[in-house]
Amino acid sequence: MRTSSPAQARLTAGLVATLVFVSAIAPLATDMYVPAFPRVAGDLSSTATQVQLTLTTFFVGMALGQLIGGPVSDQRGRRMPLLAALVAMTAASVVCALAPSIVVLTAARFVQGFAGGWAMVTGRAIVVDLASGVRLVRVMNVVAAVGGIALVVGPLLGGIILQLSHWRVSFWVVAAFGLAMTLAALIAVPESLPRERRHAGGLTSFLTAGRAVLANREYVGYLVVSGAAMGALFAYVATSAFVLQSMNGLSPIAYSVDFAANAAGMTAAALIAARLAGRVATRKLILTGQLAVLAAGLAMLVGALWFDTPLFLAIACFLVLMTAQGLIIPNTGALASAAVADRPGTGSAVLGFVHWVAAGTIAPIAGLGGEHTAVPMAVLMTIGAVVSLTGLLVVSRR
Secondary structure: OOOOOHHHOOOOHHHHHHHHHHHOHHHHHHHOOHHHHHHHHHHOOOOHHHHHHHHHHHHHHHHHHHHHHHHHHHHHOOHHHHHHHHHHHHHHHHHHHHOOOHHHHHHHHHHHHHHHHHHHHHHHHHHHHHOOHHHHHHHHHHHHHHHOHHHHHHHHHHHHHHHHOOOHHHHHHHHHHHHHHHHHHHHHOOOOOOHHHOOOOOHHHHHHHHHHHHOOHHHHHHHHHHHHHHHHHHHHHHHHHHHHHHOOOOOHHHHHHHHHHHHHHHHHHHHHHHHHEOOEOHHHHHHHHHHHHHHHHHHHHHHHHHOOOOHHHHHHHHHHHHHHHHHHHHHHHHHHHHHOOOOHHHHHHHHHHHHHHHHHHHHHHHOOOOOOOOHHHHHHHHHHHHHHHHHHHHHHHO
């Protein structure tokens, strides 16, 4: 077990690999499960809306976990809060696998999301503790890019599980990954926040820290950019299974392959952005991604309104949308963290909170039209792109 002091902590390859592993919590817990929605509804005698609610409660848990976990890690340090969160996430995954009803599953998904969000925000704070400037941007992109492997593996593994076994197995797999993450953190993650750099705890301190980061207009601008982009992304995540399976007849395996291909595009874009860090302005990369999302949203809206959402159009728009996120989200996260480098835990917490509130809010709204229309999703994609562009324009003018 590694016992190096905070002063000796370094951003080693092993540490980065472990933080990449931790960043896989959300995609693994979501993407392996989404293809199973119809079967979950049947097995637990629930409606499609109730099953979608388990996705929303997971997102709400992620949001609250990051909002609380970040300030706690600023107060208590990074290592122990990270380990506690990983243990709790693993236990919640086991409860999900054993859930006898949709109510139990929904509650367990909330706890799973809360603990996962706590772990993810602590991992991001560790990166900010140990890196800055161009290196911070590069590492953030590498974490997002390599972590994107989970976005590729998750839906494929979920599709295979559905083909060969039961949807509950997907949660057992997530629990196994959680145990592996815990062991990896025990071995590779040192304490990165010295006691002299920690902030006092308590509600007053938390509110003060929150006001401090939200008073930074540059940070708030990037918050808008990133939150709106996440809203557009999760309009797709929540609805794409119905668009491609219910409306266009794809099988769960075919849907999983398409989802994985889109995730591979996102990973490739983040890797390219990491290579370009320091050579191309980060804001230009973000703008490129935003314009691509706007084009995909408008094309999807035209197809949904007048052409009954043809398969080739949906596949193309989803690929563009997902790939563009690899340019937007990690780069925006790095710039936002750099803007409040004195309180990285709180800054990361607020950023994560906004991400998952956007996801949890957009997911049910995107499904309001039912299983046989893509209009709400396309509208949300377009609005998300416009709001994100507006946020970047405000930051750039400053």
